[in-house]
Amino acid sequence: MALNTLEFHVKIDEGTKSIDKPVHLGVVGSGDMEVLMEPKDLKGAVSIKLVTPVAGFDELWKRVVETFVSETLLGDVHLEINDNNATPAVVLLRLRQAFAEATGE
């Protein structure tokens, strides 16, 4: 019943890059989510804190975020996510949108 808070770190070995400015993206609609993406000194890692009403998908969350980090080579960034039953495809889409906005790509 209570909200689940998941926290984890993702670090890739290749040369990572951070972002210049903090970004907020998304609305916590049904099946959607929002993300805060902030530069933070984490020795090249990405830290994620996510809050979701859904239980039992911790591994899947981790894999989606790992996919995102490995394709963007992101590092020294803190992500905070409020989720409301977003599917993995939507999560990846929102993360990519936030990354595009943060980097101007």
Place this chain on the structure above:
Amino acid sequence: MPKWNDIQEQSFLESDARARAVGLVDEGTFTELAGPFDRFYSPHLETLGEAVEFDDGIVTGVGKIGKTPVFVISQEGRFIGGSVGEVGGAKMVNTIRLAVEFYDKLVAEHSDLTDEEKPVVVISFETGGVRLHESNAGLLAHAEVMDQLQKARHKVPVITLIGSKVGCFGGMGFVAAATDAIIMSEYGRLGLTGPEVIEQEMGKEEFDSSDRALVFRTTGGRHKYIMGDCNVLVHGKVADFREALGKLAGLPVSEFEKMRRIGSPELVEKQLKLVALAAEMQPKDARDVWAKAGNADAATLDSKPFDEFVASVKRLEV
């Protein structure tokens, strides 16, 4: 966030609360207050295990239109139907309070202020009213917003915008009606009890909420314009709302008294005349009232092209 120029061309209906807030004021002037990075989310939803949002579904901030300081409140309908709870309500209350305090300070320091240099508050409503999860805290938030509206009266005009998907219903329908001026698009809807709730409580014979045409000719912008509940009817783009807002923002505060719906003995009398008219007419449909207002083409009024409608429609006078 899309670029400011692109937001202007966007449909107000389809924009999110933050894009509306940014797009309603001059380019580059919007500063968000208590934004998502401040993480003021609802403690009640958290306790209930419901998804939270960092801005609690309401964007607040300040910006400028020309020389006019504009305090902006913009509700997000996609987060729990734009419902107003304790945190979002407090953000609304404090934005209006800031505007009033700012006005007092400005007037005390500068005796030669022109009307367009005085602040206004604009509220973009997209809500079904109280967030039921937060019951009393949500209700209290409504009362506190109403209280601030009274404090702003004769000082800072409060202008309502309605052109969103959810519309403006429930307790926030009361709040909107208590503001000084209302700008709507024809896609905006304003009312107290929402269509689905009427059907649920009174039955499909009373009100068929799946009948979109019925819903819009009872709660939509065109009907509200004829009834006088809405002061200005605009096309649906963000730029259209911005333009109408800009025209009102520079007016002297006394001009807004003429646009109000409630708040004086004369206006109460006018409302009572409307009630008496309804009792006398027993209208079966909004079109009966449109005909009563002097529209010979009442049957086709809702399908007329927008510009033609605005140019030719007769509004109800009591």
